[in-house]
Amino acid sequence: GAGVSQSPSNKVTEKGKDVELRCDPISGHTALYWYRQSLGQGLEFLIYFQGNSAPDKSGLPSDRFSAERTGGSVSTLTIQRTQQEDSAVYLCASSLVKDRVAFFGQGTRLTVV
Amino acid sequence: EDQVTQSPEALRLQEGESSSLNCSYTVSGLRGLFWYRQDPGKGPEFLFTLYSAGEEKEKERLKATLTKKESFLHITAPKPEDSATYLCAVQARRNNNDMRFGAGTRLTVKP
Numbered sequence: 001g002a003g004v005s006q007s008p009s010n011k012v013t014e015k016g017k018d019v020e021l022r023c024d025p026i027s028g029h030t031a032l033y034w035y036r037q038s039l040g041q042g043l044e045f046l047i048y049f050q051g052n053s054a055p056d057k058s059g060l061p062s063d064r065f066s067a068e069r070t071g072g073s074v075s076t077l078t079i080q081r082t083q084q085e086d087s088a089v090y091l092c093a094s095s096l097v098k099d100r101v102a103f104f105g106q107g108t109r110l111t112v113v
Numbered sequence: 114e115d116q117v118t119q120s121p122e123a124l125r126l127q128e129g130e131s132s133s134l135n136c137s138y139t140v141s142g143l144r145g146l147f148w149y150r151q152d153p154g155k156g157p158e159f160l161f162t163l164y165s166a167g168e169e170k171e172k173e174r175l176k177a178t179l180t181k182k183e184s185f186l187h188i189t190a191p192k193p194e195d196s197a198t199y200l201c202a203v204q205a206r207r208n209n210n211d212m213r214f215g216a217g218t219r220l221t222v223k224p
Binding site: 004033035041042043044045093104 | 117144145149154155156157162202204212213214215216217
């Protein structure tokens with residue numbers, strides 16, 4: 001596609017439920033990032049994928065968070081047993097490794113009630 | 114630890130009133146510094162990348178500059194449509210994976 005696509009755009013879930021957030025990166029981009037943005041805050045790095053290399057998971061806040069990237073393209077961020085503090089906007093970005101400029105999707109606004 | 118601090122947190126300008134946003138950073142070996150614009154409810158939109166001290170880039174009313182410790186985003190004769198949150202991020206040479214973002218400057222330009 002022309003840009004990074006994320007779905008759903010909004011998600012309301014009950015505390016304790018699992019959620020899956022999807023990211024379709026720009027075609028041909030080998031690098032993919034997930035960030036979290038809480039209200040009025042900057043972007044918090046979560047995880048990074050680059051080609052077939054092992055992902056950099058150093059930003060994941062707890063073991064309830066996981067992500068995978070299938071076929072070097074689509075990525076899914078999974079949050080298990082959601083908590084209210086997980087409420088935030090989850091942003092996905094992709095880039096060509098060469099110039100490292102990251103292009104962002106519109107984000108998924110997650111609300112845990 | 115890499116750190117990015119943006120100031121001010123919020124800035125209100127009258128249309129046509131030029132000003133500058135600051136991004137101070139500490140990073141061991143800068144690979145690149147990035148400026149993004151974020152409108153409410155949207156993802157950040159790329160503006161500039163700066164790689165070395167002394168480098169400058171311009172786009173319409175915006176001009177970004179870089180020193181060894183900070184970057185400035187100069188806004189000349191702003192218009193109301195320039196109202197947005199401006200985010201700065203740094204990427205270190207040793208770790209090509211992580212862009213570390215500042216908290217942003219929320220700019221409001223009044224007509």
